[in-house]
Amino acid sequence: NAGVTQTPKFQVLKTGQSMTLQCAQDMNHEYMSWYRQDPGMGLRLIHYSVGAGITDQGEVPNGYNVSRSTTEDFPLRLLSAAPSQTSVYFCASSTSGENSPLHFGNGTRLTVT
Amino acid sequence: DAKTTQPPSMDCAEGRAANLPCNHSTISGNEYVYWYRQIHSQGPQYIIHGLKNNETNEMASLIITEDRKSSTLILPHATLRDTAVYYCIVRVGVGTASKLTFGTGTRLQVTL
Numbered sequence: 001n002a003g004v005t006q007t008p009k010f011q012v013l014k015t016g017q018s019m020t021l022q023c024a025q026d027m028n029h030e031y032m033s034w035y036r037q038d039p040g041m042g043l044r045l046i047h048y049s050v051g052a053g054i055t056d057q058g059e060v061p062n063g064y065n066v067s068r069s070t071t072e073d074f075p076l077r078l079l080s081a082a083p084s085q086t087s088v089y090f091c092a093s094s095t096s097g098e099n100s101p102l103h104f105g106n107g108t109r110l111t112v113t
Numbered sequence: 114d115a116k117t118t119q120p121p122s123m124d125c126a127e128g129r130a131a132n133l134p135c136n137h138s139t140i141s142g143n144e145y146v147y148w149y150r151q152i153h154s155q156g157p158q159y160i161i162h163g164l165k166n167n168e169t170n171e172m173a174s175l176i177i178t179e180d181r182k183s184s185t186l187i188l189p190h191a192t193l194r195d196t197a198v199y200y201c202i203v204r205v206g207v208g209t210a211s212k213l214t215f216g217t218g219t220r221l222q223v224t225l
Contacts, residue, residue, distance in 0.1 A: 004156070035215070042200070043157070043215035059214075090156050099145055102213060104156030 002026050006091050006105035013081040013112045021076040021108050023091030029103070030096040032074035036060065036087040037107075043090065049074055050096070081112045117201045122220040125195075131188040133219050135201030138182045145204060146177060147213065148186045150197040157200065157215070160186065191223045 007022045025032065033048035035058075045058030049068040063085060065077040074093075078085060088109050092102040118136040125131040137146065147162040161168055161175045163184075168175045174187040188195055200218040 040217065042217045045214070092156075099162060101147070101159035101162065102149075102157070104158070106156045107154070 004091055004093055004103050004105035006089075006108050008108060009106070010109045011111070013078075013110065015081060015083060015112060017081050018077070018079050019081065021078075021089055021091075021110070023074045023076065023105060024072050025074075025091075025093040025103070026072065027093065027095075027103065028071060029093035030071070031100075032068065032091065032093045033058070033102075034064070034066065034074070034076045035090045035092065036085075037090060038087050046076065046089075078110075081110075083112045086110060086112045117203060117216055119199075119201050119216065119219045121217070122222070124222050124224060125188075125191045127192055127223055127225055128190055131186075131191040131195065131221055131223070133186040133188075133199050133201075133221065134183065135185070136183045137201070137203045140181050140203050146175065146181075146184050147202040147204065148173070148175065149200045149202065149215075150195075151200070151218070152194075152197040160199075191221075193223050193225070195221065196223045197221060 004025045030051045034046040035043040037043045044060045046064050047066040049055045052068050052071050055066050088107045090107050091105045094100045094102045145162050145164050148160040149157040151157045161173050163175045177184045198218040198220050200215050202213050204213050
């Protein structure tokens with residue numbers, strides 16, 4: 001049971017490049033979400049999904065796209081990377097049960113130059 | 114979701130109890146209090162949660178005041194491996210599992 005797996009662990013992009021951050025969970029969790037963490041800012045919600053085929057915006061969605069074609073996967077796409085997107089990105093999942101805790105991956109460290 | 118206020122940092126001697134406070138004066142009746150921690154460079158880890166009763170698990174205890182406007186996370190015998198940033202979060206239950214709002218937390222330093 002791997003839990004929440006994020007790839008890659010590290011990535012360097014040039015401004016304007018695109019890429020996809022991968023997130024997969026093997027716990028059959030309905031809910032999945034993406035957060036970014038910047039120094040002194042805590043974690044901020046980017047996008048989330050309550051089930052396959054359903055996504056919604058969080059606190060800071062601009063510049064990011066998501067899709068949820070399967071229960072297991074929730075990729076985060078940067079269409080045109082900007083230096084302001086330099087951050088650590090965390091994916092999380094949970095069951096739909098009331099008060100179920102989030103399970104986090106170990107993050108992707110992205111640098112945009 | 115209600116906002117929370119935590120001290121930015123605390124120190125604790127190894128083997129002693131670490132008591133981490135959290136104020137959530139605007140908490141609603143159906144909002145739960147959650148605690149997570151983040152050890153350097155890793156993803157946040159769930160610790161414990163509660164509504165109005167005190168809770169205990171293998172990691173920690175959670176004490177919630179009767180008016181629910183504040184809570185305390187207790188690590189009974191802190192070790193060096195408990196050095197981390199601790200986040201106190203309040204959220205509504207059903208249907209919002211993906212919408213936790215994290216603040217900046219308390220950085221706990223456990224020392225010899």
